[in-house]
Amino acid sequence: MEVVICGDVGEMGRLAGDVVTGLVRSRPDAVLGVATGSSPRPVYADLVARVRAGTLDLSGVRTFSLDEYVGLPADHPSAYRAEIRQQLTDPAGIPEGQVHSPPGDADDLPAAAAAYERLIEDAGGIDVQLLGLGSDGHIAFNEPGSSLASRTRVKTLTRRTREDNARFFDGDVDAVPTHCLTQGLATIRAARHVVLLAAGEGKARAAAELVEGAVSARWPATVLQWHPHVTVLLDEPAASRLELADYYRETWAHKPDWQGL
Numbered sequence: 165m166e167v168v169i170c171g172d173v174g175e176m177g178r179l180a181g182d183v184v185t186g187l188v189r190s191r192p193d194a195v196l197g198v199a200t201g202s203s204p205r206p207v208y209a210d211l212v213a214r215v216r217a218g219t220l221d222l223s224g225v226r227t228f229s230l231d232e233y234v235g236l237p238a239d240h241p242s243a244y245r246a247e248i249r250q251q252l253t254d255p256a257g258i259p260e261g262q263v264h265s266p267p268g269d270a271d272d273l274p275a276a277a278a279a280y281e282r283l284i285e286d287a288g289g290i291d292v293q294l295l296g297l298g299s300d301g302h303i304a305f306n307e308p309g310s311s312l313a314s315r316t317r318v319k320t321l322t323r324r325t326r327e328d329n330a331r332f333f334d335g336d337v338d339a340v341p342t343h344c345l346t347q348g349l350a351t352i353r354a355a356r357h358v359v360l361l362a363a364g365e366g367k368a369r370a371a372a373e374l375v376e377g378a379v380s381a382r383w384p385a386t387v388l389q390w391h392p393h394v395t396v397l398l399d400e401p402a403a404s405r406l407e408l409a410d411y412y413r414e415t416w417a418h419k420p421d422w423q424g425l
């Protein structure tokens with residue numbers, strides 16, 4: 165696991181943007197795992213800027229979202245499907261047929277979950293997975309207690325997650341759905357490179373557990389310690405509870421250019 169402590173979220177966005185750009189240059193039809201919420205927005209802003217500047221072509225990329233609320237129609241403004249279209253795939257010119265999300269409005273959710281797993285597998289798996297981090301340590305919507313071996317399935321959201329996300333529902337926590345369809349921790353672990361972004365003091369405890377805590381379903385993001393290629397991009401407040409912060413800074417400062425992220 166590589167930890168990079170960044171000066172600001174703009175730097176986090178640029179570094180993650182570099183990873184995606186490098187991938188797509190070598191593989192124009194790459195499979196990109198995309199996250200919603202505020203954490204990945206600087207990455208999407210960076211990628212869209214590169215597309216507009218003509219230095220990056222994302223039109224061949226296929227995307228898979230991590231999660232979706234249960235019960236919201238795809239065009240609901242707070243649905244993750246609408247958000248990913250608005251933040252990334254529409255402005256980056258990724259054709260709709262190449263954009264995939266768990267269908268949280270399916271009639272048969274377990275069947276839809278299994279079908280989503282097959283779709284990822286048929287695409288050849290995820291090349292780069294972008295991730296945020298919940299303040300309770302969740303990744304995608306794998307709340308505390310999630311099986312470390314879990315696959316795409318229905319989960320119940322914690323009260324804390326619903327409160328955290330109420331800002332996307334006009335501040336009304338009761339409007340935030342209680343359930344979601346989310347990729348599992350084993351699904352996420354199968355991605356070839358995971359790039360996680362976390363910013364702000366509200367993420368400091370979860371970031372410290374993720375990087376330096378014991379692997380446990382209590383802090384689901386800790387499952388990433390078992391992954392061979394994880395990049396954790398943090399701003400200073402999110403990194404404020406790391407015991408070995410100086411070591412991560414030193415490692416980054418002396419990293420040879422040829423290594424890349």
Ligand code: GLP
Pocket residue numbers: 199200201202203204230231295296297298299303304305325329
């Ligand atoms: C949300 C999403 C996650 C996201 C996380 C952090 O509930 N399901 O995919 O990474 O929680 O959200 P934010 O980036 O808005 O802080």
